[in-house]
Amino acid sequence: MYPPFSFIGIKMTEHQIKINFTAYDSVDELEVQDKKLCLEAIEALKTSHSPYSKFRVGVAMRLQSGKILHASNQENVAYPSGLCAERVALFHWGANHADDPIETMAVTAHTDEFELTKPVTSCGACLQVLAEYEKKQGCAIKMLLYCQGGAVWSATGIESFLPFLFFEDRLNNQ
Numbered sequence: 130m131y132p133p134f135s136f137i138g139i140k141m142t143e144h145q146i147k148i149n150f151t152a153y154d155s156v157d158e159l160e161v162q163d164k165k166l167c168l169e170a171i172e173a174l175k176t177s178h179s180p181y182s183k184f185r186v187g188v189a190m191r192l193q194s195g196k197i198l199h200a201s202n203q204e205n206v207a208y209p210s211g212l213c214a215e216r217v218a219l220f221h222w223g224a225n226h227a228d229d230p231i232e233t234m235a236v237t238a239h240t241d242e243f244e245l246t247k248p249v250t251s252c253g254a255c256l257q258v259l260a261e262y263e264k265k266q267g268c269a270i271k272m273l274l275y276c277q278g279g280a281v282w283s284a285t286g287i288e289s290f291l292p293f294l295f296f297e298d299r300l301n302n303q
């Protein structure tokens with residue numbers, strides 16, 4: 130038997146991070162404007178350019194002014210040159226509407242290849258970009274991850290999704 134780690138001078142500690150999200154069985158359980166945003170995300174699927182993955186992702190973002198922005202994933206024959214729908218939406222907002230904070234972002238997906246039974250959860254790179262803009266606008270963004278005809282998962286604030294995001298303070302050795 131090896132001795133306990135503390136015996137040989139190693140004092141490691143175990144940590145747990147708890148994240149919370151709300152699951153709805155249907156969009157009908159959402160408040161009216163959030164349901165509308167999920168339906169707008171479905172509309173955005175139409176503009177997806179995804180001939181390679183055949184996986185469409187649609188986003189609708191509601192800004193503080195009430196304006197709604199749409200975006201979708203845009204792929205490229207040189208695969209890494211494409212971009213997820215969430216980042217298409219966020220970079221468009223950053224370039225054109227950054228004085229109008231993002232309140233809520235609805236994300237949905239569709240493929241003809243199989244039936245999606247759970248909401249699509251955004252990739253780490255999109256979440257890191259989301260974190261940047263939450264910081265820039267000074268308020269948290271509500272995410273609605275919507276599986277058409279099924280569940281909606283919702284959480285507000287990037288740390289619900291990416292607790293180990295890269296924080297700016299690390300750059301300054303704080």
Ligand code: THU
Nearest residue numbers: 182184186202213214250251252
């Ligand atoms: N995709 C998104 O647009 N958002 C996500 O959250 C996950 C993946 C896109 C990228 C690519 O065009 C296709 O879905 C398959 O990965």
